Amino acid sequence: MSNIPKELKYTKEHEWVRIEDGFAVVGITDHAQEALGDITFVELPEEGAEYEAGDSFGVVESVKAASDIYLPLKGTVDAVNSDLEDAPETVNTDPYGDGWLVKVRIEDDSEVANLLDAEAYSALCESE
Amino acid sequence: MASEDTSETTLLKTPLNGLHREAGARMVDFAGWDMPVSYAGILEEHRVVRSEVGLFDVSHMGEFVVRGPQAAEFLDHLVTNKVGGCPPGKAVYSPMCDEKGGVVDDLIAYRRVDGSFLVVVNASNREKDFRWMSSRVGLFEVELTDESEKWGLLAVQGPNAKSYLTDLGMVGLSSLKRFHLVELDWNGLSLLVSRTGYTGEDGFEIFVAAEHAVELAKALSAGEKLPWIGLGARDSLRLEAGLPLYGHEMSETISPVQAGFGWAVKTDKASFVGRDALRLEKEMGPEKKVRFFLVEDKRIAREGMPILAGDREIGVVLSGSKSPVLEQPIGSALVDATFFEDEAVVESRGKQLPIRFAKAPLHR
Numbered sequence: 001m002s003n004i005p006k007e008l009k010y011t012k013e014h015e016w017v018r019i020e021d022g023f024a025v026v027g028i029t030d031h032a033q034e035a036l037g038d039i040t041f042v043e044l045p046e047e048g049a050e051y052e053a054g055d056s057f058g059v060v061e062s063v064k065a066a067s068d069i070y071l072p073l074k075g076t077v078d079a080v081n082s083d084l085e086d087a088p089e090t091v092n093t094d095p096y097g098d099g100w101l102v103k104v105r106i107e108d109d110s111e112v113a114n115l116l117d118a119e120a121y122s123a124l125c126e127s128e
Numbered sequence: 129m130a131s132e133d134t135s136e137t138t139l140l141k142t143p144l145n146g147l148h149r150e151a152g153a154r155m156v157d158f159a160g161w162d163m164p165v166s167y168a169g170i171l172e173e174h175r176v177v178r179s180e181v182g183l184f185d186v187s188h189m190g191e192f193v194v195r196g197p198q199a200a201e202f203l204d205h206l207v208t209n210k211v212g213g214c215p216p217g218k219a220v221y222s223p224m225c226d227e228k229g230g231v232v233d234d235l236i237a238y239r240r241v242d243g244s245f246l247v248v249v250n251a252s253n254r255e256k257d258f259r260w261m262s263s264r265v266g267l268f269e270v271e272l273t274d275e276s277e278k279w280g281l282l283a284v285q286g287p288n289a290k291s292y293l294t295d296l297g298m299v300g301l302s303s304l305k306r307f308h309l310v311e312l313d314w315n316g317l318s319l320l321v322s323r324t325g326y327t328g329e330d331g332f333e334i335f336v337a338a339e340h341a342v343e344l345a346k347a348l349s350a351g352e353k354l355p356w357i358g359l360g361a362r363d364s365l366r367l368e369a370g371l372p373l374y375g376h377e378m379s380e381t382i383s384p385v386q387a388g389f390g391w392a393v394k395t396d397k398a399s400f401v402g403r404d405a406l407r408l409e410k411e412m413g414p415e416k417k418v419r420f421f422l423v424e425d426k427r428i429a430r431e432g433m434p435i436l437a438g439d440r441e442i443g444v445v446l447s448g449s450k451s452p453v454l455e456q457p458i459g460s461a462l463v464d465a466t467f468f469e470d471e472a473v474v475e476s477r478g479k480q481l482p483i484r485f486a487k488a489p490l491h492r
Contacts, residue, residue, distance in 0.1 A: 037154070037360065038170045040450045040457070041426040059477070061428055063170050063360060063450055066477070088426075092169070 002031040002125065005096055009112070010121035011072045016096060017115055019106075024073055027100045028060060028091060031125050036062040039091045044080040044102060051075060053111055057102060060091065073111045075104035142187035143280050143341035151356050159252035161188040163359055170360035171452040177327055177365055178453055178491065181286030182357035183348060186326075186333070187341060190254030191279045192261065194237075195244040196270035203237055203245060205268070205400055206261060208384060208393040216241045219307045219322055222392055223384040224257070225402030229409060230380040231387075233257050234372065238309050238322060246320070246335070248281075250374045264401070280341025282348065285331030285357075285365075293332060296351050301332065315347050326362065328369025328489050364449040368458060370420050370488020376431070376447045377418045377460050386414040386462070417465050418446065420490055421472075423457035424482040429474040435461055435483070436475060442467040445474060453491040459483070 004010075009017040014032035018025040033039065041061040051057050056068040057077070080102050084090060091099040106112070116124065139162035148155065153164035164185065166173060176182050194203060203211040209222030219238040223231050233253040238246040249257045258274050265272060284293060290301050298314050301321070309322040317340050325331035336344045348354060363373070372378045378387045385393060385406060395407040423429050428448045435443035443463035451458045459474075463485075473480040 034154070037166060038450075040428060043427075063364065063428070066428070066430065089171075 002029065002034055003096070004029070004031070004118050004122050004125070006118045008096070009115035009117065010124075011070070011115065012124060013070050013072075015069060015072060017072060019112055022106055022109075023078060024075065024104045024106050024112075025100050026069075026071065026102050026104065027095055028069065029121070030095050033092050033095045033099070036060065036064065036067065038063050039088045042081075042084040042088045042091060042101065044082075044084070045077050047077050047080060049077045051077070051104075053114075060101075061088075069101065071102075071104065072115060073104065074107040076107070077102055078105045079103040140188070142185055143338050144185045144187060144282075144345055147342060147345055148185065148356070153356065153358060156359070158188070158359055159250075161251060163188060164356065166358040166360045167356045170358070170364060171450070173355065173357045173361035174364050174368075174452045176355055177286045177329060177357055177361065179287070181284060181288040181292045181331075181354060182361075183345070183354045184283040184285065184357050184362060185281075185345070186283050186362075187280045187338070188251040189281055190249040190251060190257065190274070190276045191281075191335075192247040192249065192258065193244055193273050193275050194247060194270055195273075196268075198269040199243065199245055202265065202268040202270045202272075203247070204397060206264060207235070207237070208400060208402065208406065210394045210397055211237050211245070214239045216243060217309050219309055219324060221307070223378065223387075223389060224260075225384065225400075225406065226380070227402055227405065229383040229385070229402045229405035231374070231378045231382065231384060232260050232380070234374055234378055234384075236324060238320070240309070240320075241311055253374060278338055280336045280338045280344065281333060282336070282341070282345060283325055283327075283331060283333045284348065284354070285325045285327040286329050289329070289331040292351055292354065293348075296348070304332075317344055317347070319344070326371055327365040328371065328491075329365075363447075364451065367420075367447050367449050367460065368451050368453065368489060368491045370460075370490065372418070373447065382416075382418065382446075382462060383409060383414065385409045386416050387418045413465060415465055416443075416462050418460055419443075419463050419485045420460050420488045421458065421483040421485045422451075422454065422490060423459065423474070424484060425457065427476055427479070427481055428457040429459045429476060429481055429483065434475050435463065435472050436480070437467060437469060437472045442472060451491060457481075458490050461485075 043059040148164040156165045200212040207222035320335035433445045448459040
């Protein structure tokens, strides 16, 4: 059973979101990294890039497949995890910590309500 | 992120399925089989096989037995390589083609002490192959049986394979040459041990009665360190070594001559299925060739992506993975035979990835 921290929010596309002071830190879940297997490459956006909710902001590639990653909230990229350039496997080993992908300045706080809580995400994983 | 279909209602299981689950394997549907894709991680498993030794369950492979006075003649009619003259204790790799020279499957025929052949085929082609071969028995004095369910098959692969098995008391392996087979008793188990494999390393494949497969796996694991290796690393190992996978580098539309296996097409044999087409292709030279490449980028070039030289599309990607040895993506491609250069680009999701063609094995 994969790890689903209680304090985070989630998406149906298996991203996690940590809301802090008007920012959203986004990564992929433990369930997602397990399903992908060995991650070989992470493509991330430039700082300052602007996205609508639901836009693809990058790609996570594993030996098996390349998967788009989606931003669940409208926002502007404040920081990207550039360490992943040389160590993409960190997404496998620490998906909720050092394996974070981007930090985004949230434009519309009301969109946070659209995210899943840990319980709802856990149910989603089990139903798959 | 795409979710996966985890339905496993009708999947076939090897005798070692329970062991894989105990070992914490990630299981996937492979050609209708519930198979381990990885245990510790594909990249790590790959490195272990290149540097030490690892254990694979390949019991899903199909095993046919061809017996009878014309067993060799029958196989020589069906496959492109020469099987007649293969003495007991030796094995032959061969494509098996259709009349047009397309590949029905590629296989290894092992000749046993009693003169019969044990023919190992791809799991994904087992039923097709058996129909194909059965329908061509005709007047040959042979008996063809599908014994796939009766056999377990384990592969011990890596530079330390010989010393590992020798330390476990398996005798006579030093004198066993590549593509040779020995029938031996070990720890009360009757085994067929061949010096073959699909990794580009030294190694052995061990056939055992299906009901003793778990016992064999446990006995093999009794040594110091023999980690399980899944199908994921099996694929990256064979690709790095330049070995073809049916449906990728060899298929109904990619002939053995295109795949670089012209040496296994013996057009001087009396007659065999596909001979005329393959002889013509050998004489004229193939229009397309399978070539291997390294990607000068971090992205993996995936199957089906086009390959460009300038504005011209010169080929298509057949397989793509990452070499944990080179720490670089690698792949294979079907390329126009008129393209002689070593550099091209793969068009990947709107980006151009530079690639460099190279001779396999890519890791040496």
